Amino acid sequence: MSKYELTFVVNAKIEDDERAAVVDKCKALIERFGGTITNVDEWGKRRLAYEIQKMKEGFYYVVQFDAPTSAPAEIESRIRIMDNVMRYLVVKREEA
Numbered sequence: 336m337s338k339y340e341l342t343f344v345v346n347a348k349i350e351d352d353e354r355a356a357v358v359d360k361c362k363a364l365i366e367r368f369g370g371t372i373t374n375v376d377e378w379g380k381r382r383l384a385y386e387i388q389k390m391k392e393g394f395y396y397v398v399q400f401d402a403p404t405s406a407p408a409e410i411e412s413r414i415r416i417m418d419n420v421m422r423y424l425v426v427k428r429e430e431a
Contacts, residue, residue, distance in 0.1 A: 336401045338373075338430060341365070343414065343423040344393035347380055357419050358396055368409045370402030387421045399428070 345357050358375075365372055378395035387393070402410075407425040414423045 336371075337404055338428040339370075339400055339402055339407055339425055340428050341398045341400065341410065341414075341423065341425050343396055343398075344383070344387075344421045345396065346388075346419040346421055347390060347392040347394055349419055353419065354394060357417065360417070361396075361414060361420075362398065364410050364413050365398065365400050365402065365406070368402065368406040370400040370406050370410075372398060372400045374399040390421070393421055 341361065343361060345354050349357075362372055362375070374397075376397040376399075378397065380392055380394050382392055383390070407427075411423065411425055414420055
């Protein structure tokens with residue numbers, strides 16, 4: 336199991352319950368592909384560096400998890416098609 340970090344930006348124009356559903360769906364994807372979530376950090380609403388889909392703000396989330404090496408590719412392929420996720424990135428964390 337390797338340590339990974341998923342950072343994603345959710346559309347700021349959706350309702351709170353819809354946003355919570357998107358976050359839960361992302362967490363469920365991690366668990367579905369054999370991952371174990373170790374930490375979820377909500378950064379809140381922040382201004383984007385540049386406009387994405389004519390929006391200037393988004394809600395940022397960082398999810399740290401342990402997973403097999405095949406999991407990040409599967410997670411990214413599922414998140415890519417989610418409507419309310421504007422940007423995402425999965426990186427492997429350095430083990431300290």
